[in-house]
Amino acid sequence: NGRGIPVGIVPSEGKPAVEVVLTVLHAGGKFGGGGYAVSGGLHGVGVSVVNALSSKVSVEVKTDGYRWTQDYKTGAPTAPLARNEATEETGTTVTFWADPDVFETTEYSFETLARRFQEMAFLNKGLSISLTDERAAHVDEEGKPLSVKYHYEGGIVDFVTYLNSR
Known part of the structure; x- marks a missing residue:
């Protein structure tokens, strides 16, 4: 796993970086050190678009000594970012459920x-x-x-x- 999507507050947005990445177009890769050297995404729109087109998204980030979680419904957070138990692990897991009202197939x-x-x-x-x-x-x-x-x-x-x- 990588370092995990940052969870600190983005001053210009007043929200945790992970929430900005999941809800704002072109936000990915801008946090910490000027961006990623390599990316498999679409110019920062990938995960925010997946979030917007999903009936549910769950994100788990292990960074800064803790496991952090947040859920989303059709692109909007359903609750604030939650700090959970301490961990030495790092990385990010994103689980999504494509919205069947948007896609004709979710198989x-x-x-x-x-x-x-x-x-x-x-x-x-x-x-x-x-x-x-x-x-x-x-x-x-x-x-x-x-x-x-x-x-x-x-x-x-x-x-x-x-x-x-x-």
Whole structure:
């Protein structure tokens, strides 16, 4: 996991940075050190658009020594950012439920998502991405939910190795 989306108050917005990232277009990557060196997103609009088009979004951030949580409904926070138990872990988990009133289908292909997340992990050296399919009918041969985790310390070098092994 990365450092976690910052949770401090953005003075110009009067809101925690994580809330700004999830609710304001073009806000991603602006916090702490001038932005990201590499991004798999769409110029800061990705997660805010996902939030706006979802019936529910839950974000969990582990940073600054704590686990922080906040839920959203159709793009708006349902409660203030909550500081939870202490932790030494870092990272961000975003879970979303696409709004069926917006999309004609909310059924996702595990294989398509897994492939895209693997590409993102190759492009962002050291990033860990986990995907678990919690739908009842989507299990492996042992009856466990389909799950993958990608992490490539070598980034593009690992991608070339992967391609050469196929």
